[in-house]
Amino acid sequence: MDPEMDSQLKIGFIGAGNMAFGIAKGILSGNALPANIKVSAPSSRNLGRFQELGVAVTHSNEEVVSGSDLVFVAVKPHLVAPVLTEISEHVTERHIIVSVAAGVTLATVEELLPENSVAIRLMPNLPCLVQEGALLFARGSHAKQEDGALLRSLLHRCGLVEEGPEAWIDIHTGLSGSGVAFVYLFAEALAEGAVKMGMPSALAHSIASQTVLGAGKLLRESGKHPAQLRSEVCTPGGTTIYGLHTLEQGGLRAATMSAVESATERARELGRK
Numbered sequence: 001m002d003p004e005m006d007s008q009l010k011i012g013f014i015g016a017g018n019m020a021f022g023i024a025k026g027i028l029s030g031n032a033l034p035a036n037i038k039v040s041a042p043s044s045r046n047l048g049r050f051q052e053l054g055v056a057v058t059h060s061n062e063e064v065v066s067g068s069d070l071v072f073v074a075v076k077p078h079l080v081a082p083v084l085t086e087i088s089e090h091v092t093e094r095h096i097i098v099s100v101a102a103g104v105t106l107a108t109v110e111e112l113l114p115e116n117s118v119a120i121r122l123m124p125n126l127p128c129l130v131q132e133g134a135l136l137f138a139r140g141s142h143a144k145q146e147d148g149a150l151l152r153s154l155l156h157r158c159g160l161v162e163e164g165p166e167a168w169i170d171i172h173t174g175l176s177g178s179g180v181a182f183v184y185l186f187a188e189a190l191a192e193g194a195v196k197m198g199m200p201s202a203l204a205h206s207i208a209s210q211t212v213l214g215a216g217k218l219l220r221e222s223g224k225h226p227a228q229l230r231s232e233v234c235t236p237g238g239t240t241i242y243g244l245h246t247l248e249q250g251g252l253r254a255a256t257m258s259a260v261e262s263a264t265e266r267a268r269e270l271g272r273k
């Protein structure tokens with residue numbers, strides 16, 4: 001989509017929580033204008049930060065739908081059905097409805113909207129806030145390639161945006177939607193290890209976050225397999241291989257694989273409700 005269109009598109013958010021805010025911030029770092037965005041939530045507690053971005057806010061979901069071309073549904077998964085039921089009569093063929101709710105399937109979304117509605121399922125993650133998100137979307141049965149292209153263009157400043165089959169969305173939820181929290185746990189544990197060895201906490205946390213950032217950036221920019229980079233850090237008989245041995249004994253690799261598996265299974269379970 002050309003930048004001109006990008007800046008004219010009317011964008012709505014139903015739900016003003018952490019993920020809506022992350023996507024809105026990412027979008028606003030591109031061509032979208034705050035004046036073209038409207039957000040709704042039942043209470044005012046999360047609306048102030050949107051207002052600070054210059055975004056219009058309301059308590060009416062209907063108002064968001066009526067004034068938008070593309071609407072992100074960013075409420076908790078169990079609220080998607082009541083919210084879609086509420087807005088359904090205001091959804092027309094001009095709308096693209098993008099659900100970001102974990103687990104909720106395109107079949108469920110399409111069932112709750114008027115026939116032939118354009119629906120897209122998107123799984124973002126919180127680093128959209130700093131334009132380093134990892135986002136995967138799947139198009140519904142009436143969403144055309146150009147609808148996907150429009151969404152991709154809108155989100156391009158949020159981070160990596162990929163399209164795939166719907167079956168991958170739950171996996172991406174475990175890998176990346178939830179995966180960021182797994183990385184935070186690791187970062188916290190790194191810092192706590194340093195505190196245990198006598199480093200002041202603030203310095204340990206600052207170095208742990210820079211370590212995670214640097215490792216991630218090098219991994220992405222080098223294009224190397226993580227095992228290759230890991231071997232480049234390991235001096236034979238040196239410190240790293242001793243630490244890695246301890247992590248393997250503690251089952252970090254298996255625990256991490258199981259964490260992605262459990263989160264994926266949970267997303268699938270949410271989708272069955």
Ligand SMILES: NC(=O)C1=CN([C@@H]2O[C@H](COP(=O)(O)OP(=O)(O)OC[C@H]3O[C@@H](n4cnc5c(N)ncnc54)[C@H](OP(=O)(O)O)[C@@H]3O)[C@@H](O)[C@H]2O)C=CC1
Nearest residue numbers: 015016017018019041042043046074075076077101102177
């Ligand atoms: N957080 C994350 O990292 C990720 C979340 N997601 C998905 O995003 C969705 C939102 O999650 P998250 O942002 O964390 O949740 P939050 O709890 O932070 O936000 C939920 C928002 O929904 C609003 N809300 C509640 N009921 C309604 C309603 N009837 N109509 C309109 N808005 C309503 C809440 O209003 P109020 O402000 O009044 O409380 C709140 O603003 C979930 O489905 C989750 O699966 C996906 C990927 C990552």
Ligand SMILES: O=C(O)[C@@H]1CCC=N1
Nearest residue numbers: 101102173176177178
């Ligand atoms: O925990 C959750 O259910 C949501 C989806 C992925 C990240 N947060």
